[in-house]
Amino acid sequence: MSTDNDDKCNRCNSINSIITDYINGLIVCNNCGKVYEERIIVDEYEDRTFEDDSDKIRRVDVPINPIYENEVGTKLIIREKGKTKCINSYSKRSAIGKNFYKIQNILSSANISQNLIEKTKDYYYTVAQNQKMQGRSIINIILAIYYHVSKKAGYGKTFKQISLMFNIPERAIKKAYTSIARFLNDPLEKENESNDMPINLIRDFIGEDRSKNDVKMLAFKILENIYNNGFLEGKNPKTLAGLSLFLSYKLFCDNLYDEKEFHKEFCTKTTLMKAYDEIKCNIKKIIPENYHDKLYLFCNIYN
Numbered sequence: 001m002s003t004d005n006d007d008k009c010n011r012c013n014s015i016n017s018i019i020t021d022y023i024n025g026l027i028v029c030n031n032c033g034k035v036y037e038e039r040i041i042v043d044e045y046e047d048r049t050f051e052d053d054s055d056k057i058r059r060v061d062v063p064i065n066p067i068y069e070n071e072v073g074t075k076l077i078i079r080e081k082g083k084t085k086c087i088n089s090y091s092k093r094s095a096i097g098k099n100f101y102k103i104q105n106i107l108s109s110a111n112i113s114q115n116l117i118e119k120t121k122d123y124y125y126t127v128a129q130n131q132k133m134q135g136r137s138i139i140n141i142i143l144a145i146y147y148h149v150s151k152k153a154g155y156g157k158t159f160k161q162i163s164l165m166f167n168i169p170e171r172a173i174k175k176a177y178t179s180i181a182r183f184l185n186d187p188l189e190k191e192n193e194s195n196d197m198p199i200n201l202i203r204d205f206i207g208e209d210r211s212k213n214d215v216k217m218l219a220f221k222i223l224e225n226i227y228n229n230g231f232l233e234g235k236n237p238k239t240l241a242g243l244s245l246f247l248s249y250k251l252f253c254d255n256l257y258d259e260k261e262f263h264k265e266f267c268t269k270t271t272l273m274k275a276y277d278e279i280k281c282n283i284k285k286i287i288p289e290n291y292h293d294k295l296y297l298f299c300n301i302y303n
Helices: 092-110 116-129 140-154 159-166 170-183 198-206 210-228 237-251 258-264 269-286 289-298
Strands: 018-021 024-028 034-040 048-050 057-062 077-080 085-089
Touching: 024 048, 092 116, 092 140, 116 140, 116 170, 140 170, 159 170, 198 210, 198 237, 210 237, 210 269, 237 258, 237 269, 237 289, 269 289
Parallel strands: none
Antiparallel strands: 018 024, 024 034, 048 057, 057 077, 077 085
């Protein structure tokens, strides 16, 4: 490993902790384990002797990963007092690293976008630094953090929805959230007002018109797919809500493109079309599968 990169870690704020791990092809924080860049991961077995040590140490099995070393089962074979021993390699980061694996596996199994998974890891690291995890269900903690992340992303998954997605009791996720909620809010980051969340903007636009309930539910699903696929990150909530509504209305053969009130409420025609241009190549990922027979409607988006 080399410490030629002396940047400050933006997760744990450690200085001179960013290292280049040539063995694993990573640029990583040596303190908290955040990976900044992945290059070529070498997964061949190793068999090397470290001659500089007082006792000769030979490492076998897969290379040591500074974040996940326990997970991959790294072992050390050492000579001590004339005897050969095989011991497990541990580090202070391995417990957090192991749970990073769990976060990745649990959320990716539900097709959660990598962007939201990484944010869940960031919040988990904050919680792990402030709260003891002994005796707590790590799955419940992960899902409680994901609840918070999805809420901040603009499409708030309910506890019930998350419970059904992962087959975990709703009450258990709520209890876990209550125990960690005080560690999740960043005092430097102004929380989005609930009325400014895209899902609420869509709901307010439809209002109490029950005849448009199908349009509303489809817009919700389109918005969810946009978030879950990591599209349009950083866009204004009004733009996201406007695009979701526009696509939903289009699928019901009702066009909002020329309605001045719609653009006044959400975004200009130019902004709307720029957002659409960013996702049009992935339209099948955004439009629910049961509406794919209507994708021809987007051949001429303006009419």
